[in-house]
Amino acid sequence: MIFSLFFIHFLDYRLKLVHSYTLMKLNNKTSKRLFKKAQNYLVGGVNSPVRSFNAVQGSPLFISKAKGPYIYDEDGNKFIDYIGSWGPLILGHSDKDVVSAIKKTASKGTSYGAPCELEIEVAKLVVKSVPSIEKVRMTNSGTEATMSAIRLARAYTGNDYIVKFEGCYHGHPDYLLVKAGSGATTFGNPSSPGVPKSFTDKTLLAKYGDINSVEKLFKKYPDNIAGIIIEPVCGNMGVVVPEKKFLADLKRITKKHKSLLIFDEVMTGFRLDMGGVQKRFGVIPDITCLGKIIGGGLPVGAYGASKKIMKMVSPEGPMYQAGTLSGNPLAMSAGFATLKKLNSKTYKYLEDTTAELVDGIEDIISKSRIDANINQIGSMFTIFFTKNEVVNYKSALKCDTKKYGAFFKNLLENGVMFPPSQFEAVFVSTSHTKKEVNKTLDAVYKSFKDLN
Numbered sequence: 001m002i003f004s005l006f007f008i009h010f011l012d013y014r015l016k017l018v019h020s021y022t023l024m025k026l027n028n029k030t031s032k033r034l035f036k037k038a039q040n041y042l043v044g045g046v047n048s049p050v051r052s053f054n055a056v057q058g059s060p061l062f063i064s065k066a067k068g069p070y071i072y073d074e075d076g077n078k079f080i081d082y083i084g085s086w087g088p089l090i091l092g093h094s095d096k097d098v099v100s101a102i103k104k105t106a107s108k109g110t111s112y113g114a115p116c117e118l119e120i121e122v123a124k125l126v127v128k129s130v131p132s133i134e135k136v137r138m139t140n141s142g143t144e145a146t147m148s149a150i151r152l153a154r155a156y157t158g159n160d161y162i163v164k165f166e167g168c169y170h171g172h173p174d175y176l177l178v179k180a181g182s183g184a185t186t187f188g189n190p191s192s193p194g195v196p197k198s199f200t201d202k203t204l205l206a207k208y209g210d211i212n213s214v215e216k217l218f219k220k221y222p223d224n225i226a227g228i229i230i231e232p233v234c235g236n237m238g239v240v241v242p243e244k245k246f247l248a249d250l251k252r253i254t255k256k257h258k259s260l261l262i263f264d265e266v267m268t269g270f271r272l273d274m275g276g277v278q279k280r281f282g283v284i285p286d287i288t289c290l291g292k293i294i295g296g297g298l299p300v301g302a303y304g305a306s307k308k309i310m311k312m313v314s315p316e317g318p319m320y321q322a323g324t325l326s327g328n329p330l331a332m333s334a335g336f337a338t339l340k341k342l343n344s345k346t347y348k349y350l351e352d353t354t355a356e357l358v359d360g361i362e363d364i365i366s367k368s369r370i371d372a373n374i375n376q377i378g379s380m381f382t383i384f385f386t387k388n389e390v391v392n393y394k395s396a397l398k399c400d401t402k403k404y405g406a407f408f409k410n411l412l413e414n415g416v417m418f419p420p421s422q423f424e425a426v427f428v429s430t431s432h433t434k435k436e437v438n439k440t441l442d443a444v445y446k447s448f449k450d451l452n
Ligand code: KE4
Pocket: 048, 049, 050, 051, 086, 140, 141, 142, 143, 144, 146, 169, 170, 171, 172, 182, 183, 231, 235, 236, 264, 265, 266, 267, 291, 292, 301, 424
């Protein structure tokens, strides 16, 4: 009798061990094989550094398919996905209307190198939704959008200097890779090699949220600043939400000095509201950059402003900017199908679902011994592994990125995929339901427990 009790106990212990061991070790054999192969042809095995999992000391999972809130890797592992292709997939993966729009358009051709009606439809929706935009120009990426917006500010004002903020990431134009966020911070090269000093001589750095650091620059260069570019809610230090007064003061200062205020809403445009941060906070910039969501998962960027400012852009004006695939029918059809499904009801759903998830995670953090806190707005948030509130680049850099990496890997092993870097935003989509929220909270609970 005693022996059999002991045996059952022993068996139970072994099972627990196996269970925790299998939970501790994802089967990623195929992804590892593909990553090895990819590294023979693709730099770092990836086409964008943040996907490499370097920041979380792992090797990237190769994805085979995705549907709704779920993503599946080549080893058949299934995850609740909160990367959402870094923002574009506000409706979740393979939304049926987006996929059928792409299929229908593709059957009529993929790119005409000539205008098509779909470009007008998307432009009309953007103009109708975004307060600062009366005319828009499509590009193929957020980087092209910000690069063109800065060229436009310089062309329109005749000034050369640009103010950017430490920790903000606006894609990789040479002169903006100065204390940039996102992958530039993750990989410790916020000011990248390969950019001649002369290219960044006209880039002035200010501190996010610190209006005095901006005033000082305008005092030093009173008449030669073309504009300020900012992520009006930052996603690339992780999520940092400024005071509304800070954005209003930027508007006041640029107006006073005849400079232009550029909101880089590549991430926040149509994410936080149909009209982005400028609608939500009521501070209207001179130029707005868009991307991600307006392409519905296909390559798109855009920049827009008043008719008066956009008149500078070729072929109406002298400032040159172009793109072989700008406004191509496929990307326009995916973007249009996405934007058409966004309305006040979808944003309410996103806010409520995200709030439920974040409240649950905050409760888990409060009961754990881990130093962590969350910044959240709308359907984006970041769990910062630090005890301090993160309000700017300096405070973001105080995060324990190793702990974030361990948390990320625990989450993966519990079936949830967060962005593989501390300095990114988590995105909730309309396809995430209570079921995924509860599963995610369970995974977060287990992941925090393993961190202790
Ligand atoms: P793209 O050139 O990557 O389309 O957009 C550049 C860009 C511009 N502005 C903001 C506010 C952005 O967030 C981005 C790109 N975001 C990163 C993630 N934080 C893209 C992910 C990646 O680099 O692979």
